[in-house]
Amino acid sequence: MTFASEARLAAVPWRALQGLAPALDAPLAAVLASEPAERVVDRFLRAHRELPAEARAAAKEAIYGVAVWRRRLGWHAGAEVPEASQPLCPTGGKGRERGPSRLLLAALVRDLGGVAGAEELLELRPGTLPPPRPPPDDPAIRFSFPDWLWAAMERELGPEAPRLADALDLPGPVCLRPNGLRTTPAALAARLAAEGVATAPGRLAPSALLVTSPRPNVYGLAAWREGLLEVQDEASQLAGALVEARPGEELLDLCAGAGGKTLLLAAAVAPGGAVDACDLDPERLRRLSERARRAGAGELVRVAGAAPPAGATYDAALVDAPCSELGALRRGPDQRFRLDPAAFAPLPGLQLGLLARAAVRVRPGGRLVYATCTFRREENEEVAEAFERAHPAFAREAWRRTWPHRDGADAFFVARWRRG
């Protein structure tokens, strides 16, 4: 069986890499030494504006492909690929003269891309790669995940885990949120169509629009500059929608970050309402203020700093908690090799503490919403259940999970309670 993430690589115009291999050595070495692929791709494309579109597309796939599939490629190339980002060491001496990254690229192009003559295309001696072999049986190697991450997926999903792994190896859809202060989903869809971008209604969140035309540069659209939309995953939109904010309400967004959900909430409480936005990170709050102004939500969002004003209470509070972010891995697929699972240990305590801080701000009859973008139950159901045990006045109203392979959206957990 071929998985969609594998089949996708067979459709890349790899032959357009002709003559590009030497220029790709440094970017490939950079991603293998743990620089984020997105940044490396951006730098490469800026430095090579002369390249035709097909070569640019193939170079981008080459850099992302080696960054993400490195573990699988090492298996095909006979090179040891460490699970964390460390310098790579080929076991055989062959190919060393071109650097191990070129060998991995050749494995990508030959073994996943299906290109005969990949070595010649990439200026390697024929026979540098070991003979081709069928996909590995070990799913962690097949889907190119560190062992600990594969184990976490298997623990959550059992036999369904390969479908999640496959989905996380595919680029996520581009999902848009119409700015309810300035437009409607139908009006935005028509406006985008006029700008050459086709969309379809989302399946999870009430007003989400999924881009169906080939990945456009959304930030280059006039509709974006005019503040008509935000790029926001559908699961994130669903989490905001589950707050069920109404016009005139006062809300607390305790972990507002750069404001993805704050802006959604601000549009929902207009007219007459307000959202107090808090975060520990002042830089994110600065970006939030900028985005709120662009969206026409400047009057609705009050940036409160690290904590809400003393004594303030709210109709609803959202805790979009810091988490391991494993559910959003499609947004930075090579991140999997930079994560240290030991860093997740303090998260449930932090999450529970944030929930308790938000709970005291919720007025009687008001709502408390907890959201994460991870699939680890230690940060999801287990935190939410611990909160319930300690806060019997809060009655459970909603309990949702989303999954990339089932819903086409990031893996989120959302719980909502009502204070008695």
Ligand SMILES: C[S@@+](CC[C@H](N)C(=O)[O-])C[C@H]1O[C@@H](n2cnc3c(N)ncnc32)[C@H](O)[C@@H]1O
């Ligand atoms: C998942 S992100 C928030 C994303 C944001 N709500 C959005 O929709 O764009 C979690 C945020 O929690 C913040 N954070 C971490 N610890 C915190 C704390 N103790 N109090 C408040 N915010 C905290 C982080 O700075 C980060 O911005």
